[in-house]
Amino acid sequence: MVVRTLFIIPALISLAATAQATDRKPLKQLVADLAGPSASARETAQSEIEAFCEPFGYPYDDSIGFDPETRKWLMAYRREATPLLPEILKLLDRDDPDVVASAAALLSVAGPEAKAAIPKLKSVVENSRPLAMVDDSNALVYNQKMMGVYLYALPGALVSVWPPDKPVTPQLLKLVAKARIEQFGNFDLKELYEPKEDATQMTTRHNWHAVSFMIDLLARSLLSSGRTRIEVPVLAQAASDESSTTMRIIAMGVLAEFGNEATAALPTLRQCLKDKNIWLRRVAAQTILQIERDPSQIESLIVSIGLSEKQSRDFDEDAREQFAQIRQEEKELIDRLKGGGEESLPMCLGMLKHGRNFHQRKALAYLAMLGPAAKSAVPALKERLNDHDEEIRKLAAEVLRRIEAKPVAEQPTSPERDR
Secondary structure (H helix, E strand, C coil): CCCCCCCCHHHHHHHHHHHHCCCCCCCHHHHHHHHHCHHHHHHHHHHHHHHHHCCCCCCCCCCCCHHHHHHHHHHHHHHHHHHHHHHHHHHHHCCCCCCCCCCCHHHHHHHHHHHHHHHHHHHHHHHHHHHCCCCHHHHHHHHHHHHHHHHHHHHHHHHCCCCCCCCHHHHHHHHHHCCCCCCHHCCHHHHHHHCCHHHHHHHHHHHHHHHHHHHHHHHHHHHHHHCCCCCHHHHHHHHHCCCHHHHHHHHHHHHHHHHHHHHHHHHHHHHHCCCCHHHHHHHHHHHHHHHHHHHHHHHHHHHHHCCCCHHHHHHHHHHHHHHHHHHHHHHHHHHCCCCHHHHHHHHHHHHHCCHHHHHHHHHHHHHHHHHHHHHHHHHHHHCCCCCCHHHHHHHHHHHHHHHCCCCCCCCCCCCCCCC
């Protein structure tokens, strides 16, 4: 489980996607075609919706929505979509998984303006039936499509419209349960860390890939929507819930992807180091390392887990390899930012102005890396000195010091809990 929250400069991607998105039928017509009797019209509408929603719906790169041109398109789309919410929500009741997926995709781009969709989405989550293991080929195709609805389409809609001050993770974990991820993931962790070249090990590898995919999908959905610290308590609770090994691994994996955004989960994760399952202890230790990014903890964690000599060597090697990869990714990030120079600023300023606290913290980190090249961002940074959030104020002051090379006083205001 390696953190991948790198900033990608997606200006060309954003502009190309925006151009593609504007070349489509009116949204009202697409929704009508989805609801209509013509199979060919439905398929065409589904293809068009997939084409223009995919770059912007969750999970996407968590900076793409702040490109000025992209944001302009998003705001226009949301004005067009809001009056059509009643018709879009009716599509969630259809038996056709492709239609449900298209409706969810439309909601995944609709943003907080579509908060009226929340009761319906909650109802869909509660009333969706769990997928069953089947042998019939047609039923398997249906299951595969519904798996996409449960694990991709509906989560995208939920993180888009959910209130920013309430965690959405409980709903996401319910969908994971409905998708019966356990049937792919209740495997023996020992086989993962001490592989045997037999059929059982092949099954374990397949199952681990399925769980890894689930971790990546949930983490990217939450990160791209800026939902991090508000979700950590729920994920920490899931990581300590002994009812499902699979769900514990998924929760720890998402926390690891959050990196230092998940520091509030550290006490719970340290309790997991005492778990009776040595392999879960190992996953907890890996998660702690990815959150704290402190190689000096490797030896003490090995002692806490109680690994054998060989297991200790393997853990040490894996951990140091992860740290090396993280350092390399950070170097590449800095090189890209500095290589982009002032071209990186519109995206950073968009995140600073329109993003949630997570996006603002990332934007400030990027501006700090740019240093004097970010001089034109000084007015926006000075505005952040009056931010309601104490951490944002302190970060903004530090970035200004780096840009201007002189102290800047932080403006005191009452701090507010991060959301």
